[in-house]
Amino acid sequence: MAEKYLSTNPYIGTRDFYPEEMRVRNWFFSIMRKVAESYGYEEILGPILEPFDVFAAKSGEEIVKEQTYHFTDRGERHMAVRPEMTPTVARMTAAKLGELRMPVRWYSIANFMRYERPQKGRLREFWQLNLDLLGEKGLASDYEIVSVAVSLLKAFGADESMFKVKINNRRFYNDVMREVLKATPDEMKSISKAVDKRSKLPREKYEEWLKESGITQDKIDGLDRIFGMPLKELLGKIPSDSAGGRELNELFGLIEKTGLAPYCEFDFSIVRGLDYYTGNVFEVNDLNPENRRALFGGGRYDNLIGLFKNAEVSGIGFGFGDVTFQNFLEGHGLIPPEVHNNETVLITVFDDVEYAEYIKLSDELREKGIGSVIYSGENKKMGRQFQYAESAGMDFAVIMGGDELKAGKAIIKNLSLREQRETARNETAQAIFNWRKEKLRNTLT
């Protein structure tokens, strides 16, 4: 045929989720929901499109200028497909300021688009758990957010050998740059960009980058000394009234008194790319030697509501993407095999039974909470029907031919054991339920 067919590939950098992939996602998102809700966070959601200006004002330059999908709608509005969630959270908070009970604990699980060169851990469409605590400036909320982050990973069986939460503070960082390195504001800007990429770049590239921005060898050496210092030492070198220093110190004070210490460490190289962070910032790193990279990160932002209202609401939160997270789970072998199970029963069909009888049987099973499918292939040989059920990962098949029907009976077949049992027709659902319970008990003992 000379016709031209459309491509069956999903758009570059996006994914199709078939049932197998979807089961894994649903499994990990449902655990994330449980953890978030155990800390009193409530789920919210906003629209996939937001006015471009919402991002232009506050998201990082790279995101807005290079990565955002934006276009003009039929009403001449400049719209963007959301590249991140925080501006939407800020808008929604501003819209109901005064009505909302503060502090607000919100989370969302949503999709985002960014122009990216697709690569491992980075795609154009990704999903993110976003979690924010708004309206609370105390360090207890910084602690809480770090605690949620750690609990999220622990809930999947991850331990301190698998990840590390690296913490720094934007204000503290600036104070150290100014007081210890004696950097000018212009130099600080160039240094921040290099520092953000420090662990990813070869040493020569890193130095080259700094020198091109006019940073002297002296200061590059000074930076190395700073990176070698523990938090306490750096705190001693800046004025004791440094707000950032106090914030970091208080946060680590709480961390050391509770169970979080083994999961957290101070890391001066954490600055985070988003422009709106103002206080403590953190990044969770995968410790898998084959996959060393930031899993996700977050921090405190003080001025975001200011875009929408003459008001200040301090917030702290993080965004946790599905792509890097799935790499993490796979890399550490944390996806349990049960995630792939399919608890659906096949109702096999015979030509000597009216089809409506199978419909009735499947209705009855469903009413008792047992999902079922009536076989529908043209080839109705029993072997073919069982093969279909097995390839679909189903655990049971029900056999009800003309003889069984007349005798008021049915046969249930356990497909993994390849055993079958006879049951009264009207007790089929109960018999499957009981046999599944037996299987479960046997697995557990």
Add this chain to the structure above:
Amino acid sequence: MAEKYLSTNPYIGTRDFYPEEMRVRNWFFSIMRKVAESYGYEEILGPILEPFDVFAAKSGEEIVKEQTYHFTDRGERHMAVRPEMTPTVARMTAAKLGELRMPVRWYSIANFMRYERPQKGRLREFWQLNLDLLGEKGLASDYEIVSVAVSLLKAFGADESMFKVKINNRRFYNDVMREVLKATPDEMKSISKAVDKRSKLPREKYEEWLKESGITQDKIDGLDRIFGMPLKELLGKIPSDSAGGRELNELFGLIEKTGLAPYCEFDFSIVRGLDYYTGNVFEVNDLNPENRRALFGGGRYDNLIGLFKNAEVSGIGFGFGDVTFQNFLEGHGLIPPEVHNNETVLITVFDDVEYAEYIKLSDELREKGIGSVIYSGENKKMGRQFQYAESAGMDFAVIMGGDELKAGKAIIKNLSLREQRETARNETAQAIFNWRKEKLRNTLT
């Protein structure tokens, strides 16, 4: 201040979902998932962006030309924010044809964008349950899809007084138009559009519309006679080899033999707007006198895969939107009050207790499956703390001051009963768990 603030409104025709709204959505989508899975449907998902051509070829003219959000990406690709799901389902099926176990039973819950004039039941961003059965031509699959649709509504407590499934067939419709009304292909096109709007338009407007398209009064009267005829009578007026007639007849044959009959009826005016339907089509109507309108609809499409591959896979399915559905639930009073419950515990705080003690307590509660929040307001008066918990809809508060801590105790307060009980500090979680069980038992008896 002279600054200009950005609007806090969501983009026109889209919604912000605050926790209260989100709880309702999560509740109804989780029931939809359960029903779909009880029929053996598996969840899938595709990207929010698809190539424009995927829709241009097969979606209805109105959707593509007037309603689709589309733009050119940085790689000069003409992309659309998906206005519907079926083309994505077709693409995903085509991509794995040969690998997939047929028939495929898939569902998805996803968001879509269309340029609409926002009004009751119609928004620019909406969410839809899409459910499709692919690779099966037998009438059993048409029956199954109607059965899923009815089960979905019944799962929410809806009965036959609240909704009706109206069924027709595209091929049968054409046969009747040609054989009984003697309409030409051009006339049929114009008539279809008018018929689709027949119940929504005043009679004069409907006639005017038809006459403007050159339909004679004779044929308008003929149409009225056709609309008055039951299925059996119309079947007698067309050739007995009409495939559409046979499909409709067989489907109603099955419906009459099972429990679906009270929910379904034949309705010749159902033609459905989407161009790709080829066989049986249906529409589920809300019978609420204040909200009479189509809740959702679907039908059989035979040629959709053909866009992507030289292959034919017949499919049948429907898309069920959240906006009309929520109107339906509210209109019939089907949202139970428990949906709004918040099972989170407030941990009250005292100045004479170190904050880390409250962190430990909340960690312990969470480990036992009890979600909790540590109070964080500046005003720490007990009354203020309880008031916060009550306004958040929380059911319990834990009181642990310096005296309790020293004595190894805690007090749990049931906020709805305004009663409190003392418990051992390390049995707090169990005590809350037990009291909740008591409450539940009392509600049930």
